[in-house]
Amino acid sequence: MASASADLPDDVATLQALLIAARAETAAHLLMIEKLKAQLAKLRRMQFGQSSEKLDAAIHQLELALEDVEEGTAARTVLERAVMPATPDARQHPVRRPLPDHLPREEIVHWPAGIADGDLGCGCQACGGQLRRLGQDETEVLERVTQFKVVRHIRPKIVCRLCEAIVQAPMPSLPIERGRPGPGLLAHVLVAKYADHLPLYRQSEVYAREGVDLDRSTLADWVGSAAALLTPLAEAIGKHAMAGRALHADDTPVPVLAPGFGKTATGRLWVYVRDERPHAGDAAPAVLYRYTPDRKGVRPQGHLQGFAGYLHADGYAGFDKLYAGSPGKRAAIAEVACWAHVRRKFFDIHQANASPVAAEALRRIGELYQVEDAVRGRPPDERRRSRQEHAVPRLANLRTWFDTTLPKLSGKSELARAIRYGLSRWPALTRYADRGDLEIDNNAAERAIRPLAIGRKNWLFAGSDKGGERAAVIYTLIGTARLNGLDPQAYLRDVLARIGDHPINRVGELAPWNWTSHARTVAPTEAVVEGAAGPR
Numbered sequence: 125m126a127s128a129s130a131d132l133p134d135d136v137a138t139l140q141a142l143l144i145a146a147r148a149e150t151a152a153h154l155l156m157i158e159k160l161k162a163q164l165a166k167l168r169r170m171q172f173g174q175s176s177e178k179l180d181a182a183i184h185q186l187e188l189a190l191e192d193v194e195e196g197t198a199a200r201t202v203l204e205r206a207v208m209p210a211t212p213d214a215r216q217h218p219v220r221r222p223l224p225d226h227l228p229r230e231e232i233v234h235w236p237a238g239i240a241d242g243d244l245g246c247g248c249q250a251c252g253g254q255l256r257r258l259g260q261d262e263t264e265v266l267e268r269v270t271q272f273k274v275v276r277h278i279r280p281k282i283v284c285r286l287c288e289a290i291v292q293a294p295m296p297s298l299p300i301e302r303g304r305p306g307p308g309l310l311a312h313v314l315v316a317k318y319a320d321h322l323p324l325y326r327q328s329e330v331y332a333r334e335g336v337d338l339d340r341s342t343l344a345d346w347v348g349s350a351a352a353l354l355t356p357l358a359e360a361i362g363k364h365a366m367a368g369r370a371l372h373a374d375d376t377p378v379p380v381l382a383p384g385f386g387k388t389a390t391g392r393l394w395v396y397v398r399d400e401r402p403h404a405g406d407a408a409p410a411v412l413y414r415y416t417p418d419r420k421g422v423r424p425q426g427h428l429q430g431f432a433g434y435l436h437a438d439g440y441a442g443f444d445k446l447y448a449g450s451p452g453k454r455a456a457i458a459e460v461a462c463w464a465h466v467r468r469k470f471f472d473i474h475q476a477n478a479s480p481v482a483a484e485a486l487r488r489i490g491e492l493y494q495v496e497d498a499v500r501g502r503p504p505d506e507r508r509r510s511r512q513e514h515a516v517p518r519l520a521n522l523r524t525w526f527d528t529t530l531p532k533l534s535g536k537s538e539l540a541r542a543i544r545y546g547l548s549r550w551p552a553l554t555r556y557a558d559r560g561d562l563e564i565d566n567n568a569a570e571r572a573i574r575p576l577a578i579g580r581k582n583w584l585f586a587g588s589d590k591g592g593e594r595a596a597v598i599y600t601l602i603g604t605a606r607l608n609g610l611d612p613q614a615y616l617r618d619v620l621a622r623i624g625d626h627p628i629n630r631v632g633e634l635a636p637w638n639w640t641s642h643a644r645t646v647a648p649t650e651a652v653v654e655g656a657a658g659p660r
Contacts, residue, residue, distance in 0.1 A: 146204050153197045157341075160190045187325040189381055191344045192591035198348030199594070205301065220304070223264050223274045224335060230267075233278045234293035244282065253286025263295060267306035272336050275306060299620040300349045310350055311616035313343055318598045319612055321578065351594040353623060358600040360632040362412040368398035369433040370460070370562055373424065373443070374569035376576050378592060380417070391592050392419045393599075394427060395572045399607065403504045403561045408637030409607040411572050413599040415592035421445060432456040434559075436566040438465055439549060461552035463489060464565035469542035481529065481539055488522045496564050504560030511557045519554050523547075572603055601636075608636040615639055 238246060244255040258281040267275045281292045299310050316322045322330075324343040331338045365371070373396050379388040394416065399409040416423040421442030428435070428446060435457050437443050449455035467489045474482035495515045499507040526543050533540040546553065556562040576599070601619075602612040619634050626634060 143204055146200050150197055150200050150204075153193050153200075156193050157190060157197070160193065187323065187340065189588075191324045191340055191347075192381070192588050194341050194344035195348030195351065195594060196588070196590045198345040199352040199590075202349055202352035221337070223266055223304075224272075224337075226335060228271075228273045229276055230273055231276045231278055233280065234296065235280065236282055236291040236293050239282060239291075242280070248284035248287065248289055249291070250289040251284060251287045253284040253289075255282050256285055257281070258283040258290060261292070261295075264304075265298065265306045266304050266309055266336070268309040268312050272309075272331075272334060297621075297624040299353065299624060300346060301624075303346065303349065305346050307620035308617045310346055310620050311613050313346060314350060314598055314616055315602065315613045317347065318595060319575070319602050348594065350620065351597050354601060354619070355597050356628055356631045357619065357623065357634055358412075358597040361410050361600055361604050361635055362396075364408070364632070364635065365396055365398040365410040365412045366428070366431045368400065368407060370398075370400075370436065371428075371431060371433065372397040372399070372436040372563075372566050372569035372572075373428075374438065374566060374573050375419065375424075375440075376573045377419075378415070378576070380589060380592060389417070391415060391417045391589060392423070393573075393576055393592065393596060394424060395569055395603075396427065397568045397572050397607075399568050400561070402500055402563060403507055404501060405561070408635075409604070410635075410637075411600065411603040411607060413572075413596040413603065415589070415596040417589050417592075428457065434458050434460050434555070434562055436460045436462065436563060436569065438462055438566065439545070458555065459549075459552040460555050460562050460566075461549040462566035463492060463553060464567055464570070466542070466546045466549075466553065469538075469545060473538050473542065479539065481533070482542075484525075485542070488518065488525065491518050492522075492564060499560075502560075507560035508558070509560075511560070515557045519557060523550065575599075575603075605636045605639075608639075610636050610639060 233242070235242060238249055239255075240246075244257065246255070247253065248255055260278050260280040263277045263279075265275045265277065267273055277296060279293050279295065281290055283290045299305065299307050305313070313324075313327060316327055317324060324347065325340045327343060328338055328340045373394065375392045375394045378391045378393050380391040381388055392415070394414045396412045396414070397409070398407065398411075400407050401409060414423075414427050419442065421444075424440075424442055425445055433456075435443065435446065437459065439461070443459070446457045447455050447459045467486065470482040470485040470489070473479050474486060492515055495511060495518070499510045502510075526547055530540060530543045530547070533543070556564050601616065605612040605615040615636060618639065623631070623634060632638070
């Protein structure tokens with residue numbers, strides 16, 4: 125990013141210390157990569173002789189572990205370049221193979237400013253002398269639209285016959301410095317991994333079938349670099365989410381691989397959703413994902429530090445401190461409990477034994493949702509009036525029914541537990557009825573969590589805590605793009621093409637809710653340059 129070093133310390137000693145620490149960590153990870161590659165090679169030799177499900181699973185674990193470590197190495201390289209832009213990359217990169225000859229080529233010629241379509245008759249801008257073509261530089265970038273292609277960027281060198289002044293168009297910014305992927309290909313890799321839940325080693329196999337040899341390590345380097353590049357944008361989206369008056373929160377477990385031990389720990393991915401569309405709010409919807417290595421209460425407390433308003437959440441005890449005010453001071457966050465959680469308890473009981481008591485509870489809760497169906501998308505004042513008229517009496521009747529039914533049940537029965545759950549959270553369950561800008565349930569957060577639950581079945585685990593943090597960054601961008609009705613891949617393609625040169629203090633301009641207006645103003649020639657299909 126053009127001003128990515130703005131947040132770095134000013135003194136040279138601190139910068140050098142940062143660089144030394146980053147290099148030491150990179151060296152350690154390079155050793156880890158070599159160790160994992162050796163283990164992987166050994167397992168593959170064993171697989172060749174005798175195949176088994178356990179052996180396949182072990183190979184896949186190592187593939188994902190390597191993928192994660194290599195992504196981390198690439199992310200740290202971005203930091204090193206921000207600290208010392210002129211410092212050469214400490215890693216030893218393999219000699220690049222030429223891009224495949226069988227791929228179609230698209231040539232884009234970048235003429236210097238003031239020269240249109242190769243017209244050299246306009247004269248030298250420095251002295252007015254006659255211009256002639258001196259030569260050209262060519263840079264090939266691997267891009268993907270509906271198929272792989274190689275985009276050849278040609279930059280003619282123009283020299284003045286009189287004063288020998290040379291002019292040449294600058295090379296367009298690429299998402300990864302000295303990298304080969306175009307923004308479209310990089311967006312495709314990110315969306316395939318995090319939205320389509322396709323690990324990099326499987327993507328490598330898919331690309332090989334198309335005649336393009338992209339190693340898993342190469343893809344991991346791209347993903348790590350892209351995540352580091354996109355982190356400031358994800359943070360800007362998070363600030364927007366936390367600026368709302370109401371927030372939906374939830375979390376889900378994520379198995380995290382412990383390389384070398386053959387075991388997994390359990391991390392957590394937290395989701396925080398701001399969505400004002402149900403009450404006709406003007407603010408754009410946004411979702412922020414955060415990764416933590418455990419589920420301690422300090423995690424959401426840290427995430428929500430500075431947030432003030434209403435929190436839709438389940439009964440997780442870790443949120444309780446957020447709702448507790450200090451002596452003489454009201455808490456900054458008020459709990460809004462979820463009726464969908466209450467309903468689910470009775471639904472499970474009814475599914476198991478067709479209980480008439482559970483059926484009655486479901487009917488009464490269903491009436492509350494009928495009120496919501498009538499006011500969805502209406503302004504807050506209208507929603508509040510309707511709830512006061514129709515929902516509040518039904519809530520009072522439901523509370524009375526709970527109170528009279530509970531003594532008739534066995535205290536250890538599931539029905540009694542379900543009713544006690546509702547009664548214990550009654551003030552938080554009924555808070556929505558007094559405001560038009562709150563929701564009856566926490567389904568907004570549950571919808572944001574659902575893709576992660578699907579993804580776990582495919583990618584099995586995160587490679588490390590850092591891998592979980594990278595996933596949270598990309599999930600934030602993909603999830604927010606979807607909430608704003610965008611194609612995540614088209615959005616990321618455009619962001620990756622622009623973010624490298626975009627001022628970091630204006631990174632919010634690249635947020636999904638600003639993207640549509642940009643797409644309307646893009647010149648047709650710019651769309652051709654990127655080779656993009658569809659809106660930019």
